Amino acid sequence: MFPLKPLSRDAVPAALAKAERYRLLNEPGQAESICLDVLAADPDNQQALVTMILALTDQFAEHPAGALQRARDVLPSLKSDYDRAYYAGIICERRARAQLVHGGHGAGQAAHEWLKEALAHYQQAEQLRPAGNDDAILRWNACVRLLERHPEAAPIDDADARLMMLE
Numbered sequence: 001m002f003p004l005k006p007l008s009r010d011a012v013p014a015a016l017a018k019a020e021r022y023r024l025l026n027e028p029g030q031a032e033s034i035c036l037d038v039l040a041a042d043p044d045n046q047q048a049l050v051t052m053i054l055a056l057t058d059q060f061a062e063h064p065a066g067a068l069q070r071a072r073d074v075l076p077s078l079k080s081d082y083d084r085a086y087y088a089g090i091i092c093e094r095r096a097r098a099q100l101v102h103g104g105h106g107a108g109q110a111a112h113e114w115l116k117e118a119l120a121h122y123q124q125a126e127q128l129r130p131a132g133n134d135d136a137i138l139r140w141n142a143c144v145r146l147l148e149r150h151p152e153a154a155p156i157d158d159a160d161a162r163l164m165m166l167e
Helices: 011-025 028-041 046-058 064-077 082-100 107-128 135-151 159-165
Strands: none
Touching: 011 028, 011 046, 028 046, 046 064, 046 082, 064 082, 082 107, 082 135, 107 135
């Protein structure tokens, strides 16, 4: 196979800007690849880790299971308790949204469980937030509104919905 070529540390800021552009262009796989290159050059780069989580959650509509686990695997590398809680909430919220888009038997109940988990993470993040940072509150409110707009997102009452949460 072909070897990967290393990115120089001087190229990290420009690479991160490119990763964000690829996310905005709805090419999360490209953004993920760039983040992997950045992290190979600078393993503790927090911006790359956050962008990686977001790029992976952007892939939930197409590849939910693999992207979900990879996103969760990045969380422990985030340095702050706030970031770990907040981005855990983002992962759950975006998984719920993807579940609602996909639909199918038990999808609403699975989405409800994902949103309930997201709310718990946002609650934790709210307690840890830096002064003037209400992002967790904004996300909390978005989840509550999503539940209000989707009555099919009701609590789990069957095993099929529980299985959908594993995907």
